Amino acid sequence: MAEPSAATLLEVRDLSMHFPVTSAGVLRRVVGQVKAVDGVSFCVREGETLSVVGESGCGKTTLGRCIMRIYDPTAGSIRYRTRNEGEVVDLTALDGRALRPYRRDIRMIFQDPYASLNPRMTVEEIVGEPLVLAGHPRNKALHRRVGDLLEQVGLRREYMARYPHAFSGGERQRIGIARALSLNPRLLVADEAVSALDVSVQAQTINLLKKLQVEYKLTYVFIAHDLSVVEYISDRVAVMYVGKLVELAPTRALFARPAHPYTEALLSAVPIPDPRLRKKVERIRLAGEIADPSNVPSGCPFHTRCAYSDGNRCVREVPALRTLEDDRQVACHYAETLELKGAPQVAT
Amino acid sequence: MDETIVEVRDLRVDFPVMAGTIEALRGVSFLLKRGKTTCIVGESGSGKSVTARSMMQILQKPGRIASGSIRYRDRDGKITDIATQPAGGRVMRAIRGREIGMVFQEPMTSLSPVHRIGEQIMEPLLLHFRLQRAEARERVLEMMARVGIPNPVQRFDNYPFQLSGGLRQRVVIAMALICEPRLLVADEPTTALDVTTQANILDLIRELQEEMEMSVMFITHDLGVVAEIADDVVVMYAGSVVETADVDTTFHAPEHPYTRALLQSVPRLSADKDLPLAAIRGMVPHPLARPRGCVFHPRCDRYLAGTCDTAEPATIAVLPEHHVKCARVGQDITQGR
Incomplete structure (x- = not known):
């Protein structure tokens, strides 16, 4: 715990x-911008698990890809503290x-364990590839290292001669994790890493990620939409809505007492695995769909679906992300005055 | 006593493939009651989708019903065994869409990309009823409004690609319900959707069910969803039904070790974060290499050598409506959660 x-x-x-939208035809003029991520600021602390949640289209995957520099961000900076003491790049x-x-x-670590492993490579080649690319000679030591990595993620080292098709979804995800670990990383970005797995296998994978975090002092940015999983593994949670960060807070505080109406609605929509609570819990239902990131509403992007919108300031003025006293950041004009409900089964 | 509308008994479905025969369903039995929601829960490979498809006689090739019955009781009390009907026959064509509506997981695959959504919703109506187009169109617009599609008149002429995932799923639901079926079979209808949209769709299914006194067979792997909407629960594992009970019993007094383990492996809000999740060891067996005896025994914490690995356990009624397929039930199993 950080x-x-x-x-x-x-x-x-x-x-x-921002991704350009081009017109059809030969001219391909830029006619608009899809603001997938728009002015997002936050810190990732060493050793913590920071989860990023939100509906599809909120920009959480794009954010992860920017951190990985798969995309070239159009603006802003990503300052990383290197292993050299005090150096920030x-x-x-x-x-x-x-x-x-x-x-x-x-x-x-990728979402789809079926699409993210090359079917023509053996497990040894897949897990060893980052090492070879980093200049590690293809020798016995490499073979040993791959075997050690497989054991670390709970697979037998004899499996390394096999191809991905011989493994189940959960085992493939372990192979992907072993590959990600091969270069002794400090930060792992996991984009929906457990979403495609069955419940029983998902639990194994979550336990594995927690174990590895302690052993290797890893920091996780965990991109997910399943809030029960997020609550279980995160130290802090960031909530995104149409490209913007709307709230970031320590997990317990966020689930017990959200400060942004969107967080409240999101928590309220989580199905509770207890039929006895079904009738007792009053739910907030969001009308409509997530806003179009190429045509973001004026003012607060959430005002079109927000039950607390004042129809005036919320429509005109974009709320800035402010820091509240309890290590929480929130982008809502009325964060201090609203009394919002937490997740139903979390006692406040 | 509730009225039964479908009785599935000892249903077996095989998929003959190159490497052998996959027994997708190995003697599945359960009841669907009138006006109630029954959830079929299971992990991948449990046979829950195959069960749904069998109800409509739309198994994918080379799947075939090997034995067993699916007895459907229609409006007049007449009983038809769907399992023995030819897939393309007159009887099935009259049942599909009219008596039983179906909603699939991914709305895009059940909609035609080149037809307007209004026309697609209208199609089953024109097939099953002698209606003028104008009259049918009215019914479609009414149904579109009922499932919460805003501006039905304008949306009528939209194509599926112009709609969001949530709206597409509403179109599919409208299509399934337009003939006011008595049973709705929904195969993971909310799995591809966001939680907020999922909550709205679940509300919608619940509302329409009450309004239309429809039975719903809801297939899902999400225990949270089950707790939200089910009246009765059928738990499946590797082609078999391991436990059937009402929803409260399933969550608060489950008997089968698999059901218990499944419930414990779900991360819950407010659980102790320092404890590891109670994962089930191992994985679902390959359908061509299922273990002898009870299919769950290699992963079971109640496994007893000589009992569980030799003979397939019988299904026992521990209560009149609580059935468990486990040889160790009743043998001092410690109290569940």
């Missing part, structure tokens, strides 16, 4: 990723060769 004072590993500042300012050492430190 202390509030824990050192910042990664600082994202005013990050934007801006990942958005680096390219190619200069970025390479940091690519070893920040690795990704």
